[in-house]
Amino acid sequence: MALRFEILGRFNRARAARLTLPHFVCQTPLFMPVGTQGTIKGLTTNQLEEIGCQIILGNTYHLALRPTSELIDELGGLHKFMNWPRALLTDSGGFQMVSLLHLADITEKGVTFQSPVDGKPMLLTPEESIQIQNRIGADIIMALDDVVKTTITGPRIEEAMYRTLRWIDRCIAAHKRPNEQNLFGIVQGGLDPVLRDVCVRHLVERNLPGYAIGGLAGGEDKDSFWRVVALCTALLPEDKPRYVMGVGYPLDIVVCSALGADMYDCVYPTRTARFGTALVPEGVLKLKHKAMAEDTRPIDPTCACMVCKNYTRAYIHCLVTKDAMGSQLLSYHNLYYMMQFPKGDVPEWVCNAMEVAGIKISSCCASFSSSPDLELEKDAPTKKFDDDEVAFDSN
Amino acid sequence: MERAGVFQLGNCPSIETPALLLSTRKGLPHFISPDLLPSLPLPDSSLLQVSPLHFLEGISSKTISSIGGLHKMLGLNDYGLVAVARDSIQCLPESSATNKLGASFETPCGRALIKPTEYMGMISSLRPNLWATLADEVPAWVSKKRNKISVDRTVKWLDECIALSPADGVAFGAIVGGSDVEERRRCAREIAKRNVSGQKTMLCIEWGSANSLKFEGVEVPLRCVFAGYWIGGFGFGESMDERPALLSVVTDSLPKEGPRLISGLGLPEEVLQGVAAGIDLFDSSYIYHLTIGGFALTFPLDTKTNTSDFKLTGMGTDHTKINLKATVYRHNTHHYLGFFQSIREAIKEGRFNQFQQMFVEKRRNHLAEVAVCA
Ligand SMILES: [Zn+2]
Ligand SMILES: [Zn+2]
Numbered sequence: 001m002a003l004r005f006e007i008l009g010r011f012n013r014a015r016a017a018r019l020t021l022p023h024f025v026c027q028t029p030l031f032m033p034v035g036t037q038g039t040i041k042g043l044t045t046n047q048l049e050e051i052g053c054q055i056i057l058g059n060t061y062h063l064a065l066r067p068t069s070e071l072i073d074e075l076g077g078l079h080k081f082m083n084w085p086r087a088l089l090t091d092s093g094g095f096q097m098v099s100l101l102h103l104a105d106i107t108e109k110g111v112t113f114q115s116p117v118d119g120k121p122m123l124l125t126p127e128e129s130i131q132i133q134n135r136i137g138a139d140i141i142m143a144l145d146d147v148v149k150t151t152i153t154g155p156r157i158e159e160a161m162y163r164t165l166r167w168i169d170r171c172i173a174a175h176k177r178p179n180e181q182n183l184f185g186i187v188q189g190g191l192d193p194v195l196r197d198v199c200v201r202h203l204v205e206r207n208l209p210g211y212a213i214g215g216l217a218g219g220e221d222k223d224s225f226w227r228v229v230a231l232c233t234a235l236l237p238e239d240k241p242r243y244v245m246g247v248g249y250p251l252d253i254v255v256c257s258a259l260g261a262d263m264y265d266c267v268y269p270t271r272t273a274r275f276g277t278a279l280v281p282e283g284v285l286k287l288k289h290k291a292m293a294e295d296t297r298p299i300d301p302t303c304a305c306m307v308c309k310n311y312t313r314a315y316i317h318c319l320v321t322k323d324a325m326g327s328q329l330l331s332y333h334n335l336y337y338m339m340q341f342p343k344g345d346v347p348e349w350v351c352n353a354m355e356v357a358g359i360k361i362s363s364c365c366a367s368f369s370s371s372p373d374l375e376l377e378k379d380a381p382t383k384k385f386d387d388d389e390v391a392f393d394s395n
Numbered sequence: 396m397e398r399a400g401v402f403q404l405g406n407c408p409s410i411e412t413p414a415l416l417l418s419t420r421k422g423l424p425h426f427i428s429p430d431l432l433p434s435l436p437l438p439d440s441s442l443l444q445v446s447p448l449h450f451l452e453g454i455s456s457k458t459i460s461s462i463g464g465l466h467k468m469l470g471l472n473d474y475g476l477v478a479v480a481r482d483s484i485q486c487l488p489e490s491s492a493t494n495k496l497g498a499s500f501e502t503p504c505g506r507a508l509i510k511p512t513e514y515m516g517m518i519s520s521l522r523p524n525l526w527a528t529l530a531d532e533v534p535a536w537v538s539k540k541r542n543k544i545s546v547d548r549t550v551k552w553l554d555e556c557i558a559l560s561p562a563d564g565v566a567f568g569a570i571v572g573g574s575d576v577e578e579r580r581r582c583a584r585e586i587a588k589r590n591v592s593g594q595k596t597m598l599c600i601e602w603g604s605a606n607s608l609k610f611e612g613v614e615v616p617l618r619c620v621f622a623g624y625w626i627g628g629f630g631f632g633e634s635m636d637e638r639p640a641l642l643s644v645v646t647d648s649l650p651k652e653g654p655r656l657i658s659g660l661g662l663p664e665e666v667l668q669g670v671a672a673g674i675d676l677f678d679s680s681y682i683y684h685l686t687i688g689g690f691a692l693t694f695p696l697d698t699k700t701n702t703s704d705f706k707l708t709g710m711g712t713d714h715t716k717i718n719l720k721a722t723v724y725r726h727n728t729h730h731y732l733g734f735f736q737s738i739r740e741a742i743k744e745g746r747f748n749q750f751q752q753m754f755v756e757k758r759r760n761h762l763a764e765v766a767v768c769a
Contacts, residue, residue: 044431044721294458306430310470312462318421318453322503325423332428 001209002139003182005241012358013233013260019241021139022180023079024086026054028241028262031253031338032089033270035082036062040270042328043335045084051305051332052339055087055139057265060132061096065116069135077137088138089265092129095147106146108163126170130183134176142212143171145186150218157190164188165202172206182209184243187232190215191224200235210241213261217246226255226353233260250279250338258357269338273330276320279337285313287330292317305336396646397670399742402654404524404565407475408438412654412675413666413742415735416444416477417728418484418683421453422469425683426721429470435725439732442475444678446482447517452504456520464522478523479625480509481532483659483680488532490541495548498531511552515559523564527625527656528556530569535632542573545628546582553586567625567656574633576644583648586624623654626674630659638665642672663694663734663758667751670738677735682727691723692730694758696737 004020019026032055033040033048040048040056048056058078063069067081075081078088097104097113104113110125126144133141144167146160168185175183185203189195203211213232216225229244233256236242243263244256253264269279276288280300286292287299295313307316307329319326403409417424417435422445424432432440445465450456462468465476481488485503492499497510514529529552531545549571560566568586572579626645633641646655654675660666661681669677685692741750 042428042721044428047428047430050430293454296458296462310429312468314454314458314462315421315468318450319423321453323420324426325420325428328428 001182002178002180003209003241005210005239007238012258014258014357015260015262017241017262019262021055021087021182023088023139024054026087029253029257030054030263032057032263032265033335033338034059034265034267039082040331040335041274042324042331045082047332048084048335049086051336053086053335055089055263056082056084058088058090058136058138059096060090060093060129060136063090063136064093064132069132073135073137079137087140088136089140090133090136090138090142092142092144093124093132094129094144097124106160106163108166110144126167127174130171130174131176134181137177138181140182140184140210141175143168143183143185145188145214147215148188148190150190150215150220152190157188157192158195161189161195161199165199168203168206168208172208184208184210184212186212186214186245187236188215191220191228193227193231196228196231197235200232204235204237208240210243211236212243212245214245216244217248217252217266223352225252226259229256229261230259230353230356255353258354260357269334270331273334274327276326276330278316278330279334287313287316287320287326289317299330299333300337303333303337303340305333307333307336396673397742397747398673398675399739400654400675402442402675404442404475404477407441407473407524410438410441411739413670413677413735413738414439414442414675415677415679415731416442416656418482418679419443419445420485421449422465422471422476426686426724432471432474435728436732439735440728441473442477442676443471444477444479444482445521445523446480446486447478447514447521448480448482448486448500448502448507448509450517450521451502451507456516460520464520466522475525476521476523477656477676478518478521478526479656479658479678480514480527480529481627481658483630483661483678484683488530490531490533490537490545493531493548498529498552511555512559515556515561518556518564519559519561522561525565525567527567527627528553528569530571530625530627532571532628532631533573535574535634537573539575539578542575542578545571545573546578546585549582549627550585553589557589565622567623567654570624570626570645571628572641572645573628573631574637574641576640579641580644580648583624583645587649623656623675624649626655626657627659629657630661630665635664635668638668639672642669642674646673664755666734667738667754670742670747671751679728679731682724682731685727686720686724689723690727692727694730694734694761696730696733 002022005017007015007017009016017028019028033053034057036059063072063078072078072081079085094111097111104111110123110128112121112123114120115122124144129144130141146163146167148156148160164186171183185206185208187196187199187203189199213229216228233242241263242261244261246266247253247256247264248266249268256264272279272284276286278285278287278299281302285299292313297313298308298311299313299316300308311329316326316329320330400412401409402412402414417440419425423429424443450459459468466472480486480498480500486500489499489501489506492506492508497508497513499506499508509529511529518526531548533542533545549569553568557566568589570582570586572582629638649655655673656676657669657674658678660669660677661684666677738747738750741747
């Protein structure tokens with residue numbers, strides 16, 4: 001185990017903690033931006049530090065393709081490679097394959113997929129995933145799990161959960177750097193509370209440094225979503241970090257944190273920036289909207305970020321239509337926003353979850369802002385994004 | 396004749412010339428996020444060239460005015476902002492569509508005919524530190540008649556622009572004349588006669604303010620205040636060989652005191668031709684084009700110069716492709732600013748001619764080697 005997790009404060013099930021990783025002492029709850037090949041498009045590592053980013057998530061699948069884990073290893077690991085002094089987390093690569101390469105096939109041996117380089121069939125085993133992640137050298141590495149769509153029902157869910165448990169042992173056995181890197185196990189089991197329960201109990205027996213709740217943010221309804229999170233966080237040990245994968249929207253993060261989760265990742269803030277959308281306390285702001293052309297206010301008057309301190313909505317509007325700098329500045333603001341803890345209006349389903357968490361916030365559920373330039377994402381689907389950040393700048 | 400000087404503009408720190416203006420898109424330098432601009436060498440990188448045509452759509456002049464002009468809109472209060480219609484990247488003059496009413500440009504928003512009144516409307520809302528008057532730029536191959544018309548229009552538009560000029564900001568008179576030496580001289584003399592700045596004297600150029608600066612034996616007042624000149628119509632098909640004569644006929648016709656800004660000379664060899672003719676300020680569209688093409692500048696800087704101010708360590712840290720352009724652009728900008736520093740050193744030490752000769756020769760040999768390898 002190469003981490004320390006100390007709870008500093010609690011409110012019912014919610015907790016604030018200090019997570020000490022080999023490269024950084026983090027404060028949780030925390031949000032991890034996704035940097036496909038180490039970097040986050042348009043932002044430098046200096047900017048990410050300034051924004052307050054503590055952990056960056058690197059996609060093993062993309063890193064293994066280019067520059068390759070061997071090269072990263074040769075150059076002294078991903079921290080050196082991308083010049084990032086703080087903490088890093090790599091995923092197993094499995095989810096990327098299943099979601100990006102729709103031809104992926106999962107067997108007991110591992111995930112079989114067609115190489116995007118030469119089209120030949122390739123196999124990612126739990127052993128290989130860990131070996132690659134050992135070479136990349138992130139502070140936290142993820143076990144290879146058998147990923148199924150949340151919306152699938154029936155025996156496949158059960159099969160995937162048990163396979164995930166069999167694979168965790170292969171991952172643990174393959175892990176060569178347990179004193180420098182923390183292997184997190186992933187709870188699977190779909191929306192079935194019994195399967196989730198079984199999975200958590202078996203994982204906890206392995207005494208891993210941390211646990212992730214997987215298989216969510218895949219299009220399930222919000223009520224199922226929070227119930228699974230609530231169940232898992234109740235069963236997971238108090239003294240280990242809990243990471244909800246692929247989450248998400250600011251509101252989802254508030255809910256999961258109230259339920260006792262600590263870590264989150266999502267491509268949403270940077271991806272939505274590329275479409276000209278800014279995250280603001282009231283919801284989202286579409287900078288492409290023509291009403292923005294004459295709006296001389298900052299994106300979010302309450303935000304202290306470099307973009308909000310210097311630029312008007314009108315100027316960002318002028319940039320977002322055609323220029324890369326527009327999405328660069330919006331990404332900066334959106335990540336800054338995610339690093340601050342989101343506040344804002346709370347919809348009904350959140351209140352339900354909060355009641356369970358023992359937090360009475362029904363009084364906050366006042367009417368939503370009716371400002372025409374704001375579009376609230378109260379009914380946003382819990383959909384995990386197909387991560388297409390691999391696409392390079394074309395200009 | 397080559398010259399070294401000190402250029403001071405508004406609240407921007409004074410910088411030594413010959414100097415490079417960074418090209419921008421909608422006012423912000425390419426690729427580099429504005430909070431990272433100070434990572435470029437200062438004060439050398441504090442002059443930015445802005446094209447008013449970038450704001451033809453997306454934001455109105457009225458909104459720009461209510462934001463408080465370019466400096467406020469860009470959050471770049473300490474930078475010198477220089478407005479020139481043509482950006483040599485995306486906004487280029489289209490002389491065939493230019494008429495007596497205004498100058499035509501190809502822009503990302505399509506072809507646009509800009510009349511002097513519209514242009515001055517944009518200048519008044521943008522409020523740059525310095526702006527060039529509207530010009531009718533023509534390519535090298537137009538007829539003598541068309542070239543003559545371009546000079547007449549440019550002089551007429553200068554009068555119209557000056558009449559409409561805002562209270563703050565400094566005007567640079569546009570000089571054209573294509574590749575005709577006589578027309579170049581006529582235009583330069585006409586513009587020089589007009590004392591472009593009038594009484595508006597925000598800008599001062601201090602020639603020879605440092606004791607070490609030699610200034611070609613010309614008696615220059617220690618501190619004289621004057622506006623300057625923008626030289627257009629270059630980089631439009633004139634040959635490398637005819638350019639020195641065209642450049643010197645212009646600079647010979649201008650008073651020594653005014654700073655001279657040129658658009659369209661990009662290659663190091665071209666910059667050296669400009670410097671040799673007494674040009675002070677250059678645009679940097681060349682760096683942009685290099686970067687887009689995926690090239691990094693690697694030519695050796697003058698060996699005599701200590702370029703430690705332009706150390707590139709820590710610059711090449713984003714190794715992944717996604718941020719590559721920003722990294723290469725930063726590198727190239729560093730390198731080119733270093734090139735200008737070498738030029739200044741050579742001028743101050745009275746060895747600019749050798750520097751130019753050696754540089755051109757070395758690079759020719761280097762390019763020949765590369766060609767053989769390819
Ligand atoms: Zn902001
Ligand atoms: Zn470099």
